[in-house]
Amino acid sequence: MAEHTPLFMIENLHAGIEGKEILRGVNLVIERGEIHALMGPNGSGKSTLAYVIAGHPNYEVYEGRILYKGENVLELPADERARMGMFLAFQYPTAIPGVTMANFLRLAVNAVRKARSGEDKALTPREFRRLLREKLEMLRIDETFASRYLNEGFSGGEKKRAEILQMAMLEPEFAVLDETDSGLDIDALRTVADGVNQLFNPNMALLVITHYQRILNYLRPHYVHVMLDGKITISGGPELAEELEQKGYDWVKTQHVGTAS
């Protein structure tokens, strides 16, 4: 029998920025059909991990591997990773003035689709419009969204919904949601989480990065990991998130210090 290849795997990842090490040996295995939550206090390295996974050029990798479908993606630029089916929902999406959501999505969708189907065939404008309308309806986003400039003048909630819309259009197999819950009120949070739940399927996997437990009431993770000082220090089931909510991160710190010494 052939050896099993997980969808996504991080091995002993050491990475940082401008010579400063932030991630100090991260290990993680994620299979298709799984939702993993990565929690941790501010400054623990969660967002750094998200950027390193997506391939931000400013971050340096000192050691370790990130395997997606068995391939080490660390040498690949961000666009190639995206075309292989990886996706990052940004915590702070950037505005691109003058570029409409629809134009941007059409190019992105075609770039990703072509690469993944191996065929040089773009969606016709009509096919694209149909797909877009379908996803907008599914996520209950107003159609006027498509003609607005990408993230320009968007409210916090709109930005996060726009990220999920992009995810819906690009249909990744592995997606990282970086603090998608931050800055959302409870209604917006529910809408966004509902959208993610609708997109989730057994053929893909999610890594949900969050500071707070509340999004995990809607996106039910199979596994919860806690990151402290650039390392995953505890992993467990969904109950771990609730324990954290009650006891706070200091509790993990004492636990961690306890086990390490």
Place this chain on the structure above:
Amino acid sequence: MATPEVELKRLGSEYAEKYGFRDPEQYVFKARKGLDREVVEQISWIKNEPDWMREFRLRALEYFLRRPMPTWGADLSELNFDEIVYYIKPTERQGTSWDELPEHIRRTFDRLGIPEAERKFLAGVGAQYESEVVYHSLREELTRLGVIFVDMDTAVREYPQLVKQYFGTIIPPNDNKFAALNSAVWSGGSFVYVPEGVRVEVPLQAYFRINAENVGQFERTLIIVEPGAYVHYVEGCTAPIYSAASLHSAVVEIIVKEGARCRYTTIQNWSKNVYNLVTKRAAAYRDATMEWVDGNLGSKVTMKYPAVWLMEPGARGEVLSVAFAGDGQHQDAGGKMVHVAPYTSSQIISKSISKGTGRASYRGLVKVHRGAHHVRANVVCDALLLDEQSRTDTYPYMEIEEEQVSIGHEATVSKVAEEQLFYLQSRGLTEAEAMSMIVNGFIEPITKELPLEYAVELNRLIALEMEGSVG
């Protein structure tokens, strides 16, 4: 929705392949290098011109020779007037069907896609190759309405009264050194006359092609829009790539009468050995509107500041200018608004992009004469730098002689943010595609004013500039 469909497919071809090709030189007549009285008389003689035009040329030559080289703008020190050929006649006669043209010239315009564009979305086409317009057409229904669209040489012969009345009145021969040069050796260009109340709903286009090395192209365009009429005139330009410099020095004069509207769109894509030194000016009368849409992508050096003189109350002027300065290019572009009359308004929007050693300068003037009260003028110039090396400058001149006016001016300089590139790349776009998208977004306020075909072309040209430049 006005936003053009931006096609950012991977473009395999560079300028060289698409526009930079050259034909063997096959000419009916080619003047010797350099400029003097004899060359000017020769041009006039070949054209069999009336005396008044020959005298106009010779007077202009005197102005040209007397005027010093301008030093206030781009560096012109390497431009050698003695090395340039001022007149080349490519063919004996002009065609009204593409089939009548010599094979090599027809092929050139085919490759540039002009006949196809004509079939699809143009009301009339003029095609100039070297010094002469070799092809001209105008839809029959427009001819019946009295619209005239011919090359300037034909206009001198066939519409002498109209030409004599307006030629050189908006831009006199001694206006500046290059206007004087053009006035002395002009050849080709368009003459457009739109009678009162006639609206030409689809654009007229002129395409200018330089083929030979070391050659100067000096077309001369005159557009007269009678009261209540409308016309949109579009010009495009390309040339092969040579190491030696070529010179393009046009003069465009436009008269927009009461309640009329004229839009003049340029997509200039000269090869990077061309000095592009052009004088463009319009006079707008009561309640008239003049709009210049000016896209500068090519050339080694461009100096061009389309102007509107707002002559009577209610006149409105607009310049929308996009300049892209790639490696080794200097785009010195902008606009001029001269408010002669009260209750006139103007707007200049300039967007420039600099890449590598490219330098984009905005140079503009808003002048309000004494007595021109209740004038509104607004200038916006935004510059985008693509890397650490590139450079941009702004020279906004304001000469305001009246107090009851409202003048606005904003300028911004921004850099393409790494975060923007990363964001787009994380969605599957290559670095070049991401860069093109950011640039196209930056100029979107201007491309949305273009007819779809030109908007797509402009976006495509920018994608072409990005290609191979990002590593």
